[in-house]
Amino acid sequence: xxILTMKFGxxxxxxxxxxxxxxxxxxxxxxxxxxxxxxxxxxxxxxxKLIDLAKQVGVENLVDPEYDSLISTGEDVSSSLLAIxxxxxxxxxxxxxxxxLPIRTDSFxxxxxxxxxxxxxxxxxxxxxxxxxxxxxxxxxxQAGRITTLGRGGSDTSAVAIAAAIDAERCDIYTDVSGIxxxxxxxxxxxxxxxxxxxxxxxxxxxxxxxxxxxRAVELAMRHKVPIRVxxxxxxxxxxxxxxxxxxxxxxxxxxxxxxxxxSQLTLTNIEDKPGVAAKIFGPLASSGVNIDMIVQSxxxxxxxxxxxxxxxxxxxxxxxxxxxxxxxxxxSYERLIENKNLAKVSIIGIGMKTHAGVAQKMFETLSQENIxxxxxxxxxxxxxxxxxxxxxxxxxxxxxxAFGLQNL
Amino acid sequence: xxILTMKFGxxxxxxxxxxxxxxxxxxxxxxxxxxxxxxxxxxxxxxxKLIDLAKQVGVENLVDPEYDSLISTGEDVSSSLLAIxxxxxxxxxxxxxxxxLPIRTDSFxxxxxxxxxxxxxxxxxxxxxxxxxxxxxxxxxxQAGRITTLGRGGSDTSAVAIAAAIDAERCDIYTDVSGIxxxxxxxxxxxxxxxxxxxxxxxxxxxxxxxxxxxRAVELAMRHKVPIRVxxxxxxxxxxxxxxxxxxxxxxxxxxxxxxxxxSQLTLTNIEDKPGVAAKIFGPLASSGVNIDMIVQSxxxxxxxxxxxxxxxxxxxxxxxxxxxxxxxxxxSYERLIENKNLAKVSIIGIGMKTHAGVAQKMFETLSQENIxxxxxxxxxxxxxxxxxxxxxxxxxxxxxxAFGLQNL
Numbered sequence: 016x017x018i019l020t021m022k023f024g025x026x027x028x029x030x031x032x033x034x035x036x037x038x039x040x041x042x043x044x045x046x047x048x049x050x051x052x053x054x055x056x057x058x059x060x061x062x063x064k065l066i067d068l069a070k071q072v073g074v075e076n077l078v079d080p081e082y083d084s085l086i087s088t089g090e091d092v093s094s095s096l097l098a099i100x101x102x103x104x105x106x107x108x109x110x111x112x113x114x115x116l117p118i119r120t121d122s123f124x125x126x127x128x129x130x131x132x133x134x135x136x137x138x139x140x141x142x143x144x145x146x147x148x149x150x151x152x153x154x155x156x157x158q159a160g161r162i163t164t165l166g167r168g169g170s171d172t173s174a175v176a177i178a179a180a181i182d183a184e185r186c187d188i189y190t191d192v193s194g195i196x197x198x199x200x201x202x203x204x205x206x207x208x209x210x211x212x213x214x215x216x217x218x219x220x221x222x223x224x225x226x227x228x229x230x231r232a233v234e235l236a237m238r239h240k241v242p243i244r245v246x247x248x249x250x251x252x253x254x255x256x257x258x259x260x261x262x263x264x265x266x267x268x269x270x271x272x273x274x275x276x277x278x279s280q281l282t283l284t285n286i287e288d289k290p291g292v293a294a295k296i297f298g299p300l301a302s303s304g305v306n307i308d309m310i311v312q313s314x315x316x317x318x319x320x321x322x323x324x325x326x327x328x329x330x331x332x333x334x335x336x337x338x339x340x341x342x343x344x345x346x347x348s349y350e351r352l353i354e355n356k357n358l359a360k361v362s363i364i365g366i367g368m369k370t371h372a373g374v375a376q377k378m379f380e381t382l383s384q385e386n387i388x389x390x391x392x393x394x395x396x397x398x399x400x401x402x403x404x405x406x407x408x409x410x411x412x413x414x415x416x417x418a419f420g421l422q423n424l
Numbered sequence: 425x426x427i428l429t430m431k432f433g434x435x436x437x438x439x440x441x442x443x444x445x446x447x448x449x450x451x452x453x454x455x456x457x458x459x460x461x462x463x464x465x466x467x468x469x470x471x472x473k474l475i476d477l478a479k480q481v482g483v484e485n486l487v488d489p490e491y492d493s494l495i496s497t498g499e500d501v502s503s504s505l506l507a508i509x510x511x512x513x514x515x516x517x518x519x520x521x522x523x524x525l526p527i528r529t530d531s532f533x534x535x536x537x538x539x540x541x542x543x544x545x546x547x548x549x550x551x552x553x554x555x556x557x558x559x560x561x562x563x564x565x566x567q568a569g570r571i572t573t574l575g576r577g578g579s580d581t582s583a584v585a586i587a588a589a590i591d592a593e594r595c596d597i598y599t600d601v602s603g604i605x606x607x608x609x610x611x612x613x614x615x616x617x618x619x620x621x622x623x624x625x626x627x628x629x630x631x632x633x634x635x636x637x638x639x640r641a642v643e644l645a646m647r648h649k650v651p652i653r654v655x656x657x658x659x660x661x662x663x664x665x666x667x668x669x670x671x672x673x674x675x676x677x678x679x680x681x682x683x684x685x686x687x688s689q690l691t692l693t694n695i696e697d698k699p700g701v702a703a704k705i706f707g708p709l710a711s712s713g714v715n716i717d718m719i720v721q722s723x724x725x726x727x728x729x730x731x732x733x734x735x736x737x738x739x740x741x742x743x744x745x746x747x748x749x750x751x752x753x754x755x756x757s758y759e760r761l762i763e764n765k766n767l768a769k770v771s772i773i774g775i776g777m778k779t780h781a782g783v784a785q786k787m788f789e790t791l792s793q794e795n796i797x798x799x800x801x802x803x804x805x806x807x808x809x810x811x812x813x814x815x816x817x818x819x820x821x822x823x824x825x826x827a828f829g830l831q832n833l
Contacts (some may be wrong), residue, residue, distance in 0.1 A: 031480040038481075065501070071440040072447075072505050073512030081511065085504035088497040092474070095494035096481050102490065103482030110493055114523070114567055160524055386662055 020183040022152065022174030025059035026191045027248035028093045034058075037248060038100040040189065041147055045106055050141045052181060054152040054174040055097055057322045065089055079303060083124045083154075083164045087113070090151035090170070093095035099150045108147040109140060113154035115384055118173065120155035120163045127155055127163035129172065150177060168229030175232045179239035186241050189248035192227060194255030195220065197421035198272040202412050203418040207424040209270060210253070210374025213260040216270050219364045233257065268367035268374060269419040272412050278308070278358040278402060279328040280390060281335065285350035288320035295347050296338070297324060303337040305330045308360070309393040309402060312408065323391060325402050328356055358390065359408040362400040363415060369396055381418040387411055425550060428458040429592040431583035435600045436657035437502045441448065443467075446657060447509040449598070450556055454515055459550045462591060463561045463583035464506055466498025492533045496522070499560035499579070504775045507558045517556040518549060522563035522571065527582065529564035536564055536572035538581065542803040543591035559586060563635035568674055577638030584641045588648035595650050598657040601636055603664030604629065606830035607681040611821050616833040618679060619662070620671040628773045628807045642666065654763075661662045670774055677776035677783060678828040681821050682781050687717070687767040687811060688737040689799060690744065694759035697729040704756050705731060705747070712746040714739045716803040717769070718811060732800060734811055737765055766801060768817040771809040772824060778805055796820055 021044070023037050036081025057065075065086050074082055094110040101108035116136060118128035120322070137148040155163045165172050171188060178310055195217065196206040214237035220372035221230045227245055236243050236257065246254035260266075286292055294311070300307055309325045326334050331354060341347045368374050378399055382389060387410065391402040403411055416422065432446050432455070450460055466474075474495050483491055503519040510517035525545060527534035534598070546557040561579025564572045574581050580597060587595035604626065605615040623631070623646035630639045636654055645652050645666065655663035669675070695701055718734045737744050738760055740763060750756045777783050787808055791798060796819065800811040812820055825831065 031477065034481055068440065068501070068505055072443055072509035074508045075512060079508070079511075081504045081507045081519055084521075085501060085508070086498050088504075091497050091500075092477070092494060094492045095497075096477055098479055098490045099483045099488070099494070100481035103484060110490055112493075181634055409473075 016138075017049050018052065018181055018183040019044055020052045020054065020174055020181070020186040021189065022054040022186065023056065023189045024095075024170065024191070025056040025062070025249060026401055027057040027189050028055055028097065028338035033248070034096055034100055037097060037189070038104065040248065041101065042104065042106060045146050051147045052177055052179060052183065053097060053147055053149045054170055055090060055093040055149060055385075056152050056170040058093055061089040061092065062086060069198055078124050078126075080124050080161045084162045086164055087151065087154040087162050090153050091117050094149045094151040098147070101147050101149070106147055107145045108149055109145055110149045110151070111136070112151050113173075114127075114156040116150070118155035119175070120157055120165070122157040122159070122161075122163065124163055126166035127157065128260065129155060129165070129176045132176055133182040134177065137181060138417045163307065168232065171229040171232035172235060175235045175239075175241055175243065178241045179235065182332050185244055186236065187244045187246055188228060188248050190227060191247065191249060193247040193250055193252045194245050195227060195257070195271070197270065197424055198416055199274075202306065202409050203272075203416045205422040206416065207422055209255045209424060211256045211258060211263050212270055213263055213366050215260065215397055216364050216366055217257045219362065219395075220271055220273050228257070236284060240247070263366070266367040267365050267424060268371045268423075269363045269365035269421065271364050272415050272421065273362045273364060274408060274412055275360040276408060277328040278325050278405075279331040280323055280325045280355045280358055280402060281331070281338070282353040283338065283349040283351075284321050284325040285315065285317070285319040285323060285348075287348060288314060288318060292320075292347070293322065295341070299337040299346065300334055303333050305334045305337065305386065309391045309400065311393075312389050320403060321401075325358065325360070325391060326410055331356065355390065357405045358402050359405040360400055361408065361411045362398050363419065364398045366397050368399070375399055377418060378415060381414050382411060385410055385414050425547075427461065427550075427590055427592040428453055428459050429461045429463065429583050429587035429590070430598065431463040431579055431582055431595065432465065432598045432657060433579065433600070434465040434471070436598050437464055437506065442657070443502075443505055443509055446598070447513065447615075449657065450510065451513065451515060454555050460556045461546060461586055461592065462506060462556055462558045463579055463586060464499060464502040464558060465561050465579040467502055470498040470501065471495060487533050487535075489533050489570045493571045495573055496560065496563040496571050499562050501558040503558045505554070510556050510558070515556060516554045517558055517638040518554055519558040519560070520545070521560050522582075523565035525559070527564035527585070528572070528604045529566055531566040531568070531570075531572065533570075533572055535575035536566065538585045540562060541585055543586065543590040546590060567604060567827070571677040577641065580638040580641035581644060584644045584648075584650055584652065587650045588644065592650065594653055595645065596653045597637060598655050599636060600656065600658060601654075602656040602659055603654050604636060604666070604680070606679065607821055607825055608683075611818050612681075612825045614831040615825065616831055618664045618833060620665045620667060620672050622672055622775050623666060623678055624669065624806055625773050625775055626666045626805075628771065629680055629682050646830070650823075663752065672775070675776040676833060677773050677780045678772045678774035678830065679833075680773050681824050681830065682771045682773060683719065683817060683821055686737040686815060687734050687769050687814075688740040689732055689734045689764040689767055689811060690740070690747070691730055691732040691762040691764070692747065692758040692760075693730050693762065694724065694728040696757060697723060698728060701729075701756070701810060702731065704750070708746040708750045708755065709743055712742050714743045714746065717799045718809065720800050720802075734769070734800060740751055740765065761800040764799065766814045767811050768814040769809055769811050770817065770820045770824065772828065773805050773807045775806050777808070783828065784808055786827060787824060790823050791820060794819055794823050
């Protein structure tokens with residue numbers, strides 16, 4: 016049995032016309048001989064309407080089983096409507112709520128993790144002639160029998176988890192963009208759509224702000240080796256295949272330029288350089304919920320050291336308070352606390368970087384030619400990030416995009 | 425443990441302000457020491473919105489599991505919202521969907537019958553300190569695990585069935601009227617609100633058109649001896665208690681005047697009077713789906729007989745066709761088929777009629793004084809119905825209401 020999992024986001028099922036368009040997209044795959052598991056989000060605007068109702072009746076804590084029960088009804092409406100729409104054109108379909116399969120999760124309401132998915136009922140129904148199993152995304156059931164939701168972008172995770180559990184050949188994620196681009200086309204008009212991208216690259220892209228696929232979903236797909244195809248439900252285009260590195264023959268040295276706009280940095284000067292000092296600094300920051308990203312330590316001639324780190328600009332004040340408090344308590348000692356706002360992070364990402372030298376060199380040269388100064392550098396196997404002044408962000412993205420020839424991918 | 429079941433209809437939870445009003449009504453009962461099971465309908469308009477969506481995606485058959493799944497989400501939204509509203513004022517509450525208890529039903533989608541309700545979880549939660557169990561009305565789950573709905577007015581049935589299963593002391597049905605009246609106040613302004621009415625009387629009232637309580641719910645309440653109180657969620661008033669005859673000390677001879685506006689009658693003349701002839705006439709009518717109500721047979725001097733029966737006026741043509749067809753096939757023989765449209769049925773209902781003579785006499789006299797001719801009469805232990813010309817309906821209701829002193833109940 017050839018099984019394809021397809022996920023349709025909120026804008027793809029926004030109204031009756033869109034649901035009928037989704038019905039037709041699925042119908043095409045059925046003609047291609049597939050059995051389809053279609054995972055659906057709530058009709059766009061519906062979830063916000065439900066959240067608004069909850070707030071009006073005085074919901075206090077979004078980590079509330081009632082809140083999950085309420086919000087999950089949005090997906091239930093979509094899944095039944097799509098099943099009705101498919102049945103009406105004689106494509107045998109049935110809907111499943113999370114609890115009906117079941118999709119078992121832990122009990123962390125509003126941000127639950129999937130623990131186990133039973134797909135026996137879907138398989139049985141396929142054997143009995145059902146062609147499309149429509150599943151409510153974003154939801155599950157915990158041990159005590161209460162409905163849970165999976166958090167932001169949870170329907171992506173539902174779709175990939177079901178694809179893994181049912182051993183689907185692929186998970187097609189239908190959204191309102193046509194695929195994964197080499198960078199944000201709003202900044203670089205001739206950004207290219209990637210035909211293929213590895214899971215690892217996609218993870219770096221997603222966490223850096225290319226908001227197409229949820230990180231959790233990509234991680235899950237990578238772990239279970241489920242290829243994901245990102246497609247536009249509004250346009251019939253090829254899309255982008257997110258797959259295992261081994262399935263990519265021609266590896267790009269650089270596949271994309273990601274960026275994060277609102278960064279800031281803090282430097283602590285003349286810290287006593289001895290073991291454990293970093294832990295003493297970053298402990299209080301972690302407890303305060305500050306998301307530290309890049310960290311650089313540089314020794315001075317006096318035997319003391321400077322530490323610089325970056326964090327989102329809206330967390331800068333919290334970070335400063337936490338550091339100052341630690342100083343007052345004599346947990347850490349430093350001379351000065353220097354803040355630097357209005358920064359941005361630009362990253363070049365590519366699995367080909369593993370085997371190609373000179374990529375960093377090319378990046379630094381390109382930025383230097385544009386007189387863009389680099390504050391902090393951080394590297395991983397497939398990523399190279401720099402912190403620069405925010406006003407140069409667009410220029411940096413465009414010049415790097417050109418330098419690495421990404422318009423021709 | 426003192427358990428009260430309360431049911432709130434669609435207009436009672438129509439919007440956030442109404443849901444907060446319901447929250448406060450429940451809060452009053454909690455202060456009175458009750459544990460409450462609150463059964464809720466969908467916010468008014470929501471069910472129609474969902475039905476409309478289903479039609480737009482091409483639902484063909486309303487007896488469709490998908491349709492039930494879809495429609496039932498309306499009640500799920502209400503139950504979660506009410507639980508959130510109660511929790512927000514520190515009244516410990518939780519919601520249950522039909523499948524969560526479970527409320528087991530047969531598999532007749534869109535018109536399922538409740539087979540069994542398990543209330544263990546509610547009882548356990550009460551023992552753990554939960555004060556209000558909010559249950560989605562109108563829904564259940566069938567053996568194969570699919571959601572069912574109970575048909576029109578199903579939330580009344582849910583509430584009474586849960587009250588019976590959990591051995592609640594009473595089932596309060598909150599609606600948009602203040603109770604059961606001696607007749608329709610739109611016809612007789614000084615109609616009285618009844619303090620008490622027996623189940624039997626209520627059944628006669630309901631099936632005759634006093635559309636406050638669903639007949640199925642009243643039958644269930646009667647069978648399980650669950651007292652029902654009908655209350656107005658918009659006004660703090662005493663309401664009407666629907667209870668066992670034995671709990672009514674002062675039995676009214678007549679409790680109410682019910683009526684049905686659009687009746688018609690058919691008379692078949694000179695039928696051969698022999699056993700089985702009635703079956704031959706009413707068999708084809710039943711097969712055609714005609715709802716026959718009153719039937720009168722009168723012998724003529726010639727040894728032949730006339731049969732007159734009444735049916736809703738919009739079923740008259742179907743009835744005529746069915747009878748004519750039966751004549752063509754020589755199943756029945758009669759001389760003439762006389763139709764009589766523009767009729768109405770007026771009924772006086774009262775458990776006191778069982779032990780009081782002269783009620784019929786008084787009814788006939790009253791109508792005679794107004795020069796209202798009676799076409800057909802039918803009687804039961806607690807009801808006396810007459811078929812009259814429709815133009816006299818209001819006059820008949822008013823004069824009977826006065827004659828039996830119902831304005832002073």
